Amino acid sequence: MPEIGGSVLTIGIYPNMEKTGITDVVCQVADYLIERGARVLLPQDFATACDRPMLAADRDIMMRQINLGITLGGDGTILHVARELAQAKIPVCGINMGNLGFLTAAELSELQPALDKLLTGDYLVEERMMLVATVLRQGETIFSATALNDVVMTNSASPRLIRLNVYVDEELIAGYPADGFILATSTGATGYSLSAGGPVVSPHVEAMILTPICPHTLYSRALVVSRQETVEVRPQSPEEIVALTIDGKSNFCMIFGDALKVTESPEKARLVRFNDKSYYQTLHRKLRRGEIDATS
Amino acid sequence: MPEIGGSVLTIGIYPNMEKTGITDVVCQVADYLIERGARVLLPQDFATACDRPMLAADRDIMMRQINLGITLGGDGTILHVARELAQAKIPVCGINMGNLGFLTAAELSELQPALDKLLTGDYLVEERMMLVATVLRQGETIFSATALNDVVMTNSASPRLIRLNVYVDEELIAGYPADGFILATSTGATGYSLSAGGPVVSPHVEAMILTPICPHTLYSRALVVSRQETVEVRPQSPEEIVALTIDGKSNFCMIFGDALKVTESPEKARLVRFNDKSYYQTLHRKLRRGEIDATS
Amino acid sequence: MPEIGGSVLTIGIYPNMEKTGITDVVCQVADYLIERGARVLLPQDFATACDRPMLAADRDIMMRQINLGITLGGDGTILHVARELAQAKIPVCGINMGNLGFLTAAELSELQPALDKLLTGDYLVEERMMLVATVLRQGETIFSATALNDVVMTNSASPRLIRLNVYVDEELIAGYPADGFILATSTGATGYSLSAGGPVVSPHVEAMILTPICPHTLYSRALVVSRQETVEVRPQSPEEIVALTIDGKSNFCMIFGDALKVTESPEKARLVRFNDKSYYQTLHRKLRRGEIDATS
Amino acid sequence: MPEIGGSVLTIGIYPNMEKTGITDVVCQVADYLIERGARVLLPQDFATACDRPMLAADRDIMMRQINLGITLGGDGTILHVARELAQAKIPVCGINMGNLGFLTAAELSELQPALDKLLTGDYLVEERMMLVATVLRQGETIFSATALNDVVMTNSASPRLIRLNVYVDEELIAGYPADGFILATSTGATGYSLSAGGPVVSPHVEAMILTPICPHTLYSRALVVSRQETVEVRPQSPEEIVALTIDGKSNFCMIFGDALKVTESPEKARLVRFNDKSYYQTLHRKLRRGEIDATS
Known part of the structure; x- marks a missing residue:
């Protein structure tokens, strides 16, 4: 059973419900994690929308029980969740479903290896002021x-x-x-x-x-x-x-x-980062495209 | 009797009523011009405020009768009057009662020589797109x-x-x-x-x-x-x-x-300009002060 | 026989000799134009390098005889030739062999249709200050x-x-x-x-x-x-x-x-422009790439 | 006798010899400090120029003996001395003889009170990366x-x-x-x-x-x-x-x-700062004047 700091790995999933195909992704992530022994919680309304009522939890309760958050969406999604979970010092891993992002840790196409790394603790946590x-x-x-x-x-x-x-x-x-x-x-x-x-x-x-x-x-x-x-x-x-x-x-x-x-x-926001992706790589690519980030 | 293009010089005065001491300045300008043979008109509401009811005219009528406008105020005042009078190809002379201006032709302290030049036609008209x-x-x-x-x-x-x-x-x-x-x-x-x-x-x-x-x-x-x-x-x-x-x-x-x-x-806006003041002089002084113009 | 303003079309070719494959392109252009009845001149040194000695002419003489210039290279090449030919009011057509250009009229890949248009006079001349x-x-x-x-x-x-x-x-x-x-x-x-x-x-x-x-x-x-x-x-x-x-x-x-x-x-520089390519199209593409032009 | 960290206060004076009246200022500063019991050293060439040969010292020796530096000049003067003295962790006090400065601690007009504060240790030392x-x-x-x-x-x-x-x-x-x-x-x-x-x-x-x-x-x-x-x-x-x-x-x-x-x-540069003057005051004043610093 995956653990984190001695307790069972309990993961909160925070999806951006406006992304197309989001309910499928939520179910896929939840099932994958549960199968591998993690506990999974979903905010009430998302649990209903994704037809996983037994995973439903109040956001406040989630904050007390989870020891890791996963967002499914873009930089805007992780921005708000990271700020919320900062109060309880819980790190968040952003799975990117939008444009190239600064805050997300992995692209949706890298979902499975990313989840594996989360389950085995193979990641860094970056604190942000x-x-x-x-x-x-x-x-x-x-x-x-x-x-x-x-x-x-x-x-x-x-x-x-x-x-x-x-x-x-x-x-x-x-x-x-x-x-x-x-x-x-x-x-x-x-x-x-x-x-x-x-x-x-x-x-x-x-x-x-x-x-x-x-x-x-x-x-x-x-x-x-x-x-x-x-x-x-x-x-x-x-x-x-x-x-x-x-x-x-x-x-x-x-x-x-x-x-x-x-x-x-x-308080500090805590962002999960995997070893193979750096801020400067993302910066270089975004500047080359002339993009300015409007995450919120 | 002062003339302009063969007809009696008829001047419309457009004051910015929010400037302190404005009614005195309006009366002073009106009296000075009338004494020297010019006709003077004032928009209805200003005429009342300045206690010169016999100079009152409807703005539309003014536009048909005057052949020169004078604004008393800042760049914002002349901006709107110049645009209005552009329809009838009437030039406007801005007497500045605010910050250093780009559009005004003279400072309030130079009022009398400015009015003399207007009466004798000793000025240039600059057309603005x-x-x-x-x-x-x-x-x-x-x-x-x-x-x-x-x-x-x-x-x-x-x-x-x-x-x-x-x-x-x-x-x-x-x-x-x-x-x-x-x-x-x-x-x-x-x-x-x-x-x-x-x-x-x-x-x-x-x-x-x-x-x-x-x-x-x-x-x-x-x-x-x-x-x-x-x-x-x-x-x-x-x-x-x-x-x-x-x-x-x-x-x-x-x-x-x-x-x-x-x-x-x-249509072109027509701004009166006297020989001794140039755009670049004003620009140089304004840039040195770091000012950006917010005329309107 | 192609004409321009009543006289035989005489074209000066100005290649940038540093471009790879340039001698081939020069010969191809010269032959194509000569076959179709135009006269072609090449600056002395380029004529030697391209093995077309009979096309050689002094640059000053060229300026007196040609009624159209063609540059083979980038914006830098046409920049200098356009300035030189401006004295004699001769237009220049730039065939682009470099990055996206503002001054060139066609890409090397569009060479033949471009030459055809030059031969038939199917182009605009843009004057540049x-x-x-x-x-x-x-x-x-x-x-x-x-x-x-x-x-x-x-x-x-x-x-x-x-x-x-x-x-x-x-x-x-x-x-x-x-x-x-x-x-x-x-x-x-x-x-x-x-x-x-x-x-x-x-x-x-x-x-x-x-x-x-x-x-x-x-x-x-x-x-x-x-x-x-x-x-x-x-x-x-x-x-x-x-x-x-x-x-x-x-x-x-x-x-x-x-x-x-x-x-x-x-004097004005005279640039040949074909109907299907506009300054703003090029601008839009270059800005999107973040490119700044360093033509010279 | 003024001390600093248990040893006699030994001050190195570093003047910008290009400032007008500099030799007078150097002598005035040296005499004032010596009268109040401090030791004073001057780089060889400045000591000669200021006719104070007995204060002369080699720059390397100065760096071993002094525990405080004073520069007389502008930001450029203190910049180079602060960098030099950083090796030996010696703080420098800049007396400004030029334009408004970011690095200097006092104006020449405030010389005497500044020296009194240096003698009594009434100052802060700001470390700069x-x-x-x-x-x-x-x-x-x-x-x-x-x-x-x-x-x-x-x-x-x-x-x-x-x-x-x-x-x-x-x-x-x-x-x-x-x-x-x-x-x-x-x-x-x-x-x-x-x-x-x-x-x-x-x-x-x-x-x-x-x-x-x-x-x-x-x-x-x-x-x-x-x-x-x-x-x-x-x-x-x-x-x-x-x-x-x-x-x-x-x-x-x-x-x-x-x-x-x-x-x-x-190493860190060590700048003396008095309580009554802040970086932001200087910044605000310099920006208002539109000045950019070219200290070196």
Whole structure:
């Protein structure tokens, strides 16, 4: 019976139900793993859709019972599951069913060898830094969320400027009107931040990338700050509402007087990686195609 | 009595009522011109606000009677009036009451010499190319507008990507997901287009500047096309609504299947310019300050 | 007998002798054209190399006798020949033997139909604006050259900064230390200028693109000026020697006190184009591949 | 008597002799420190020039005897001294006599309070990561140097392209023709790398910034890699000679077959910093002025 750290290998499967043929893949993965002695759990709604009711579990319960997650989908699927499972320090293995991905560990065509490696423990776990975004209103925390890719501030009414002041460790570093502002991890650097002119950043660099979106000043540049530093961004115009988007999901509206504080998260996302595939291989291929990642 | 092309000099004053001290300036300008024999007209609502009811005129009537416009405000004020008066080939002189401007002819501090030059005809008129933006739905024109600065396409729901195909003279030149797309004149090149990475373009170049906003491809660049060429942009996703913003005013919502066609306008904006101030002087000063123009 | 404008079609063949199999192609082209009644001339050295001594002619004599040029090679080959034949208003047809080209009219694989079209006059001639670069020292012209692609200023000692002042119509528009400065035509816009951050410019736009190379200021941008405007660039440091490179060939060294003046050339390059291939098709394909053209 | 770590405070003064009034400043600093009980040493040639022969010492001996360095000059002066003293773990305090600097601790106008703080130990020492650049030819190290700012590869013949392959941890990440390639520390990020399009990087981020100079591909971006990673760059063309410039000084010529290897240096530069001046303050002010640092 496959084990992990002394306990029976219990795997949660998280499929992206919008992919064609997904129920077949889910059943195939579940059966393969169960036959080889692993326990398998599926979130309630997916279990129903895949006609495997006895595998169904509540997402919260899953998080307490599984010791490995598998996502079936693209970078967007693993992004959200990795963030969720980070709380319980559970690693996730992404099986890619979309475009070339940065976060997934194997292509669907490599499914069986990938599952074998998961069963025998033949894989690496890569920790990825995450961000905690907190909104303060009159000194009180009124919103808090964790991001694995990025925290984006834009005007809730498109395409209007917002005026922002940006501080690092309480030092004002920039104040400008812009379309918006991106705070990304190195994981998120190849996403929206890249399309706004930010640099590519190795996942081994634990840092925050601050990239203004179409700043209305000529002297603005992307800024990479260390994980020990605290970034604060404050909207400057009473009449503007600033939409906060965390990992591609619209999450909160900030008003004048609010402050967004972004720091390193104490939690890490844990990504399964197999020995034969590197970040730089993927990067090289994606850049050659001119692709920018929009995972979320 | 001052004349212009054989008829009595009739001047329309177009103030930006939000500027502090504006009613005093309006009265001062009106009195100065009337004393020197010019006729003066004021749009109805401004005439009331400035307590000069006998100068009041309907905007349409003004356009038929005046042979010169004066704006009191910034680049935004003259932008909209120049576009309006372009239909009747009437030149506009911008008296600047804001930041350093590209379109205004004189600063408020130079008001009196500027008015003297207007009264004696001691000025140049610079013609500026404009764009006509037309939206076609199933072959029929359902929207049409003229832009002096730019035509901007964005997702009506911020900050979401839109997928666009761009054609020049019916040749596909680019297809990408992006935050949006800007079609600017050389007049608009120093505005939004510049903050999205477009080039500065001399007002003597009659061309269209096509600048993608945060394109999610790495190979996109700003493209300058000639005024003889026709640009067409077609939204590619059925579920997205594309907001059209003309010279900074939100004007229309496009849906999948619509095509935006942009060509040179047969009308030209006519800007008064005095001999002692050049575009490049202003450009040099504005770039040194790192300013990007947000006129509208 | 094929004619052009009433006289016998006389074609000059200009091969790039470094291409593999080039002598075969030259003979094939020459024989095909001669069999169909055209006169063919080859520059002396190529005629010898291709063993067709009776086709040999001096380049100057060729320019007086031919009414059409054919280049066999890549964009670099046609670039230099088009510039040379521009003096005599002779069009050039580029047969491409290299990477995807902007200037060539047909691929080597389309050779025969291309030659047939040339024989029957079934083609368009596209005029391309060129630049005249003149260096003035103490008021006297000490150097002058014509560029179809670009005029590039760099420090003759790599990789050192040069300090330059840039003027448009005698107005200072920028002064900065930089690695160098590029003045390109729209033909040259897809070359070095693009890699230094300049825009793509339709060949229908007759303008100059001014692109600083790694300027040591943050507010610098590419600037597109009209063909009526005169650009002047003056090195600012007594100790630096500025190398001038015209269409990729190092041509002249400027010293402190010299001024480079660049204006529109009265001559136009004349490129043969067939109906089925457009600039935008090529642009789209080249951008998708991420290629920047280095023709010269 | 002022001490540092139990031994008498012995200060080496390193002036930039090209600054006007420098000998006066050197004497003033030396006298002030000696009066307060510190030992002072001056490099041989500066001691002669400043007429303080009894303070003269060989640079090597100085490095063994001093426990603090003071530079009088700009960022360029402190850059080279900090790198030199890093071998002996000696901190350096830069007194700025030039433009606004990133590395200097105080302005000349703040000289006396700065010296008082140095005498009483009232300062912080900031460690800065450095790079080791090694050139390998046929497996043997034929050149090695340490950089505090950057390692730059360019064609020794300006302005010609070089073809380079770039590897991170032996993985090919890019291969392109370019004007050159920059490997910078976060200290060097505000220098040449910034003018070539690289990001600003907090000095607290210990990373390497890889920035291509005018790459002839559209998909190239700046890349930030971690200090654990090893970067290798290999020239690809037999006929090109690649000049290596370390911290602004031309140091070595690479040929085809050579490999440049860049890793984190085991040595750190040690910069004195006073409490009242932060990197971000300086950054904000320099960006507002549009300045890019060319320290070396």
